[in-house]
Amino acid sequence: MTIRHLKIFIEVAGTGNMSQAAEKLFITQPSVSQAIADIERYYQIRLFERFSKKLFITEAGRELLGYARHIVSLFEEMEAVALNRAEVPFLRVGATVTVGTCVIGPVLERLKALRPETETAVMVDNTRVIEEKLVQSELDVALVEGRIKSGELKVEPVVNDQLVLIAGPDHPFYKRKKVQLAELNGQPFILREKGSGTRELFEERMAAEGYTLREKWVCNNSEAIKKAVMGGQGLSVISTLLVEEEIHQGKLASIPIEGCPLHRKFSLVYHRNKYLTEPLKDFMAVCRKQ
Template identity: 50%
Template sequence: MTIRHLRIFIEVADSGKMSIAASKFFISQPTVSQTIKELEEHYGVLLFERLSKKLYITEEGRQLLSYARQVVSQFDNLEEKMLETNHREKIRIGATITVGNCILADIINSFKESNPEVEVCAYVSNTKIIQEKLLKSELDIAIVEGKIKSPDLICLPAVDDYLVLACSKNHPFAKKKKIKLTELSNVSFAMREQGSGTRELFENYISDHGVDIKTVWEGNCPGAIKNAVMQNQYLAVISVRLVEEEIKNGEIYVIQNSECEWDRHFSMVYHKNKFISEAMKNLMGVVKNYKDTDVLQGISTGKLIKG
């Protein structure tokens, strides 16, 4: 079994077709088929089901795929480090949209102060996509607000955060100190897109309490969501960090969950087989030591109650 075997296997698994793998590696389709057969014989397992001329990866195949991605990634890193002169270490950091909008820049700047020789490349998307990129070794580490579901990823709580219900200063809720949970079913919401950790946490909460909400606006841009709240009189559930300026300016009124059920963590995530370099350890230290003041200190807010 060689790195070449694993590269071909990964391409077949990703594309679902041996012909595409053959084209990518400039080899014949029978050669691809023979490579997969050699892997199956080497490990004594079936990697793909072949049904109606289509390939379906097996559970054993998925297990090998997870390890294969890491092995190939580490081999490529080894080649890069050993063959390049004046090599500059690079860390690919992912962040979910909330994290990317409120703390990622500070974290990168703090890290660069003590690690100026390390190049940092950042990628921002929702939790679902960040998880996929970690599993494919397209990212080294990530900071996310959503729930990580893959058992192949290590998730370490790092930075405290919580959601608030946001409305404009002109919304009827802005005149109330207490809002009943059942009142949410009668108003329009601006929501994050599917795959967002913020959305998942809130939807699980309202589902657990038997409340249906009316979603009239969806998007992945926090700025656009804030505009929808202030200009269109929608409600939105959002990280308190993202509305700090608008709260202090009096443009947005926030309603807190009275039982802290929207408290959460931003977590550091990386693959369980990932080699943790000294630079990555330093970055993790910066994240763990990240401090922020309470945005709502001294601010009058409403309370969401279940009554």
């Protein structure tokens, strides 16, 4: 079993087609077929099923794929170091929208003070997208607000956060000291997109009491959400870190929901098989001190 075998397997899994994988790897289709057959024979498992001329990865293949990606990624890191192509340490960091807006900047500033030579690239998206990128080894580490579902990833809660209900000056709730959860049933909401940890937590709390959210507007941009609420388009639930200034200025009001605390933690997430480089260890240490 060689790195070449694993790279071919990863490409076939990504394209679902041996001919396309061959084109991307600049090799012949029979070479791809032979490599897949070699892996199946070596491990005595079937990697793919064929339906309507398309390949679908099996459960055994999916399990092997996670390891293959990490082995290839680690091999390429080793090659880079050995060939002096990794003179500048590089860290690929994922962050969910709230984290990317409020937390990741100070974290990276502290990391830069510790390791000025380390370069970072940051990807900001919702929890589901970040989770997928970690599983596929396209990110080294992430700081997320939502719940991680993949058993391939290690999750460590590190930063406290709280969601708050917000209303604009023209909304009837603006001057209220508190509201009941039942009063939110049927109210128009400006919501984050599906896959967002913020939306998931609030939807779960509403559903637990038998209520549903009335979705008026879906947006993955926190500034747009705040402006929509200030403009009287509806209510929203958002991290308190994102609205401290607007609440202080009276542009928004934060209204407690009686009997419905919305506490959560931002979590460090990385693959269980990830090799922890020194820059990665320092990034994690900085996050734990936030």
